Amino acid sequence: MAKAQDESPATSRSPRRKTTGTGKSGSAGAARARKANAARPLVGGVGISSPDRIIDVDSGATKRRLAEFYLEVADWLLPHLRGRPLSIVRAPEGVGGETFFQRHMGRLKMPHVRQLDPSLDPKHARLLQIDEVTGILEAAQMGTVEFHTWNARSDRIDRPDRIVFDLDPDPSLPWSRMVEATCMTLDLLADFGLQARLKTSGGRGMHVIVPLTRRQDWECASGFARRITERLATEAPERIAAKMGAQNRVGKIFVDYLRNQRGASTVAAYSVRARPGLPVSVPIGREELSGLGAANRWTVDNLMQRLREQGDPWPADEPGQCITWAMRDRLRKGG
The missing domain is CATH 3.90.920.10 (DNA primase, PRIM domain)
Known part of the structure; x- marks a missing residue:
């Protein structure tokens, strides 16, 4: 303990007193600490x-x-x-x-x-x-x-392990149109031999995710994603947009392929969104799609009940899938 100095050590005969921390100053400090701790309750130790x-x-x-x-x-x-x-x-x-x-x-x-x-x-x-x-x-x-x-x-940051399509609708469209566009995307990918997973965006749209083996580079993944979107827009030009911007998706759904460039990111599954109601991005099975009604159905208030009752619908092991030369050639040739 540090010792308190006497005012006049040469003449004082009183012994030097040690500060114990239990006096007024010590009590005030302890009170401040208790107040600070009470103001910062621990959640998971934080x-x-x-x-x-x-x-x-x-x-x-x-x-x-x-x-x-x-x-x-x-x-x-x-x-x-x-x-x-x-x-x-x-x-x-x-x-x-x-x-x-x-x-x-x-x-x-x-x-x-x-x-x-x-x-x-x-x-x-x-x-x-x-x-x-x-x-x-x-x-x-x-x-x-x-x-x-x-x-x-x-x-292996130079080798993507998935492709993400973010389906972003004109806000005026009914949910049935989102279901239709999502199914079109899944069906086209399946036609190329690729399995995909679904999750809600937590906003207005859906995310279609294609797991990959880590063999292709960013250029290959982003180029393939762009051509898939262009194919969808070619097959259903009145329903699907291949260009971003609100003016390009009036009455349509933009299948956003731009999240497949190096450095781009997508909201993670089970992340909350910074939107009214605090909705959550949630993995779903394809059979659930039509009955959802909206992509912001689950929130911080109701998601845990779903997880306790149903668990995670995504399989634990991701399929090993590759973007082959045959797939790329077929897209380029319009086959």
Whole structure:
């Protein structure tokens, strides 16, 4: 213990007293610490500041509720984050406020969020990756609502392991048109011998995901995706758009292939979206598609019941699929 100095040591005969921390100053410090701890309740071992701040007016969800949801859903979310570079969408002021899309750490303090080797993206700051639940909760504490991942893993970042089609509709279209466009996409891929998976975007559309073996480069994957979209638009020009922009999808659905470029990302399965009601992007089976009614059906309030009752509809093992020269030649020739 540090000792308190006497005012006049040469004349004072009183013994020097040690500070014990139990006096007024010590009590005040302990009170401040207790107050700080009470203001930052732990969720999964991570202190959450401003826990009762409303982040979504529609649902009344608080910052702590979002963190608790991510702790509940972590076993389903982590397999989709682990091993992949990711971006985060932060909404420090809540869903109705300004959002920030971040691929790098910046000034954020998240000890359990990995910063990857700078050689993976040498012209930019180090990429991020989350491999454990504590990293998810630290990100939530920093105002993160959404988690987006690359279509490649960090151990072979030059070889994508999936293709993603994001079906983005004219908002005026009925759900039946989304069902139709999704089925058209699945059927065309199946005609080329490719199996695909489905998940809701958590917004208005659907995501069609084609798992791949890691043999093709980004140019091959993105080129193949673009030609699939162009084929769909050729076969149903009154229903499918191959060009982005609201003016190009009036009365149509844009099958977005642009998420298949190096550095692009897509919201992860079981990630919350920074939208009113806090909807979640959720994997589904094809047989569920027509009965969904909307792509934002599941939220932080009702998803866990689905998972407890049905589990994850995606198979544990992804099929080993390759984009062959025969497939590419057939697309180019219009066959």
